[in-house]
Amino acid sequence: MNLSPIKKVRVYEQVIEQIKDLIEQGVIQPGQKLPSERDLAAELSVSRSVVREAMSVLNTSGIIQIRPGIGVFLMEEEEQGLIHRINRILNKDEVNLSEVLELRQGLEVQAAFLAAQRATEKDLQLIEAALKELEQAVYKKKLAAEEDFAFHLAIIRASKNAMIQEMMNLLTEAIQSGMKKSRRRTLQMPKKPEEVVNEHFEIFQAIRDKDGQTARELMLIHLDNVIKRSYLVQ
The missing domain is CATH 1.20.120.530 (GntR ligand-binding domain-like)
Known part of the structure; x- marks a missing residue:
């Protein structure tokens, strides 16, 4: 049989996948503010710590910008560039x-x-x-x-x-x-x-x-x- 290894998916990656879907659907556009941590946690039925972890990964990857006291915003750049970065997070192969x-x-x-x-x-x-x-x-x-x-x-x-x-x-x-x-x-x-x-x-x-x-x-x-x-x- 020719089977492929099953990739272990972390919960925060599922949050990132959902945000990617919202970007692709045009619900969230470049430069726009994302829902609050509380709202995302409630909507996705995950803990706020999981949402926080997902935001940390997106922030260090240059996909979002966290403005203390204001909120979290999608970076202002081409949608395809943002999607490409998210795909790298979700589908990164083993690196050398x-x-x-x-x-x-x-x-x-x-x-x-x-x-x-x-x-x-x-x-x-x-x-x-x-x-x-x-x-x-x-x-x-x-x-x-x-x-x-x-x-x-x-x-x-x-x-x-x-x-x-x-x-x-x-x-x-x-x-x-x-x-x-x-x-x-x-x-x-x-x-x-x-x-x-x-x-x-x-x-x-x-x-x-x-x-x-x-x-x-x-x-x-x-x-x-x-x-x-x-x-x-x-």
Whole structure:
């Protein structure tokens, strides 16, 4: 028999699928406000935490914009572009982690260099805040994958390069998956979690000091170490 593997569907993915249907039907259009978290939870018969998880994924993928105190809005861009991104979330095939990390090197090394040149005081505050959250999570023996991603994303945004941000949005799920795998390995290695925090601190320091070349070099070293910690390079 020629059977295909059954894909495990998470509940939040079903919420995303329903939102995709509303976009395709024209019920929700680009730039328009989505129903509230409470209304979506009631309409879909799921918990508000599930809706919140779906919104988090859509937000990091650049599909929606969360405006605190106002609501959640679909991004203002072509409908087909939004549908394409949602399809990537729902139907993403198994990725080659080593290739994702190699691509991250190309994007994030340059982003660190640009961030050192272009970061505003607000950007630096956001990077530093993400760094502190990462440090706290590491010393609490948490996996800290989300905190790690938030730090790198803050640098990407500080680069002020829309194309790099777009590429990171498209790779969000693959990158987060890779970070979880890498950090699980790191937790098993004595003193490695502390070394990881130090790597991040040095990158932040170089960006804060507007030393683009050092920021570039430190990011490359860090991502090389990520590959090693993931056992992708022996």
